[in-house]
Amino acid sequence: MLLGALSLLMFPAAQHLRSFRDGERASAVLHRSGSCLIGNCRIAFEVDGRTVMSDLPVGSGGGKNSTGDRMFVRYRAEDPQSAVREADTDGGGAAVLAVVSSGAALLFLMLSIAGVVYTRRQRRQRI
Numbered sequence: 467m468l469l470g471a472l473s474l475l476m477f478p479a480a481q482h483l484r485s486f487r488d489g490e491r492a493s494a495v496l497h498r499s500g501s502c503l504i505g506n507c508r509i510a511f512e513v514d515g516r517t518v519m520s521d522l523p524v525g526s527g528g529g530k531n532s533t534g535d536r537m538f539v540r541y542r543a544e545d546p547q548s549a550v551r552e553a554d555t556d557g558g559g560a561a562v563l564a565v566v567s568s569g570a571a572l573l574f575l576m577l578s579i580a581g582v583v584y585t586r587r588q589r590r591q592r593i
Contacts (some may be wrong), residue, residue, distance in 0.1 A: 476564035479525035486550040489540035494549070496535045502526040503563070511539055513546040517559050520549040523561070 500506030
């Protein structure tokens, strides 16, 4: 059940990442590295001559990057505080996690059903 819930939560995150495909492009520096998939990465980039600090959203990739690494990001001109790594505009790790957790949830559901059917058949044979 938890895997199913996780997959349902990650589909909107993947859609949010895809919504930046047409955003403005900028070169950014990873300011704080960590687990980007859960939203613990922070980047710095310039917009109209001023430095903007932005947290990468949940579902972002780039967790293997080190602080100071350069990358390209996409942001909305009306809200530069929201930015996404350009490599994540296809859905990023959120899409992968949603698919994997959905598959795992279906596998566990099928195993649970098979276990119930097997147990009931065993009980019928004893009677």
